[in-house]
Amino acid sequence: MPSPMFVSTSSENPQRLTIDFKDDPQGSLGAQLINCDKGEPYEMFSPGFAQIGRLLEGDTVAQKAGVQVGDIIVAVNGSGFRRFAPDYDESKVTNISKNGNGSKENGNSCANDNAVMHMGQGEAYSALLTKIKTVKSGGDPPLVLSLERYTWDARVNSWPRFLEAREGDVPAAMKLLQDHEAWKSKILPIDLTRDGIQEVLRLKAVAEIDVDKTGEHPPTVYVNFAKLLVADGISSDDVIKCFIIFTEMLLARSKDPRFPKTNQFIDLTGLSMSSGFRVELMRRIYEVFEPNYPETLGKMVMFPVSTMLSTTAKTLLSFVNEKTQKKFILSSSLKEVCDELGWDQTEVEQCGGVTEFMHKHESAGAALILE
Template identity: 50%
Template sequence: MVNPLFYSTSEDKPKQLEISFASDPTGQLGAQLNTNDRSQTSEMFCPGYAAIGRLIEGNTVARRSGVEVGDFIVAVNGVGFRRFAPDENDEDDELKDGTSEVGEALSPEELALRKKIKAKVVPTGQPGEAYGALLGSIKSIKGAADPANPLLLSLERHGWDAKSNSWPRFLVARDGNVPDAMMMLQTHEAWREKTFPIDRSDDMIQAVLKSRAVSEVDAEVDGFFPTLYVNFSALQRLEFVESAHVVDAFVMLVETVLARQGDPRAPRLCQLIDLTGVGISSKLRIDVLKHVYSCFEPNYPETLEKMVLYPVSKYLASTCNMLLSFVNEKTKKKFVITDSLATVCKELGWPLQKVEAAGGVSEYIEAQAIAAASLIIEEK
């Protein structure tokens, strides 16, 4: 039976990952590390001082072990290198069953000691000091090449909307003002608690999804991001649907798209507002736009790469800007208002010839849509 409830796609509880070099003592991790030890405010919720910044191609230890970009290194050979202690609810899965990271049976006393050592907090000192100590520990163990003490890295994986990854985005959204960013983050957390789960079996939400009024398509050119597509002509035909239902459908798509991004620290998406067949001055459902924006801007800050409004002639561009006066200036800088299909394809990473062959934007979306279809509950 299909579960009708849609939960946030960002995990609340971090996942633990142990990487042992026992079978490959001289092997390289196969990843580029990023430091989180620069004494910057954006790092305050990072649990460790080093994170995986990039995976190197090839059959590396990291790839074989399932390491992903954004994973934090929090311990080396069972000794913690943490910025702060783990939450009690985030107890290490590897030690929960009474065994060590390598499967050794532990007495209650040994288990308690192992947990304490692994949760060790390394105080921040001079910039780079803790990061350097972590690298030094790794190099020392690797250099010793002791078969009885192979390198063992403990990593934590946090969701894209966890504070460790989302805090820098909230900070940027509030121009580095920590109190304002903290208030924004706390308001977002309260919103998440109230919003999820969403009952996607709701008839009105399903009507929005099945109408293709909102859907999503991947870019077909490297270096571009997925696009959330809003078909306002389709929305116009859903007169019985309230804006709240459109927002719920939109939120589920946003969550689905952002969860698929390769880097939880910087998930991005584009938006295309298709105004084909919609009167820009009289028929545009501004109430829906306002409701969607009032949800997206404070809860998914710095995830919008660009917003394309099409087709809008250059003569109506100023009118369109006035109608969207409720949008903040930072977001307006990401607007692309155009009546050129070539510009749309260029901005979103779509092949122009393929879109033209499909018959236009809406037809191309219909053929390419991904996430919306996965959210639709088919009647039996």
């Protein structure tokens, strides 16, 4: 039976990854590093000065060790290269190193001194690269890199999004981030035993569609307005909390925690704009999503919406900021919807429509039903 409480899919506690070059002392890491020592505001919460920006293809050290985009180098052979001291609970840090790396029992552990670097702009990054080259040229002991991996909503990854949402205004972005953290501590965990939430999940009135395995198109949070209109015992608060649950789950699947994305699909099948378009619910969802998940929306698609009614819908959605409105797609064309969201139109049609297509691919919601 699933837990009766839904907790956040992100935290400030990192995972730790140790890479030992003993099997290939002169080997290349096989990754492109990002210099996080340029004195830019977005670097503020990065614990280190070098981040994995891209993995090179092939049988590289990074690929073998399980390195991922977004990982941050914090030490070289035990010497710390940190912007600030660790501010997490050490007991909650998970070692994800492969083949025993980082394990004291295996003999590959290289205790880090967690040293904080106080240097001029660019000097810490340069010193880190120099340290790596010096150790590699010596050969013995072999190079050991210590990295930390943070989830999508940890400050190191969320701060640049909040900063972008406030167009680089640091005080405004900081307030937005602090308000978000206060909101999240209040709203989560979510009690799944609430009757209204369970009804939304059973009806699949809020669900997911995640079919793109290439990573080109983000997964989609699906909302069926027709089911919400006829359901009894479901409040707007229940719908919003289910929306939060699916948003959290789908953002956690992002391959790059620095740029988590979801799409949103509003299913208006069988409804008219006058009877089925719940503007107040849309407003409340927006008021939750915009300040708490900034820069995570790929596209928001409403379907089916005729060309004539599209203008009316845009007027009703005038409370949405201009930047977000540019991500809206109101369409009556299934082909356009499938092209935008990365769905196979033939499969959607063979299923009998978008709703049936969702039922075929939705699985996460079923795991939340308490029976």
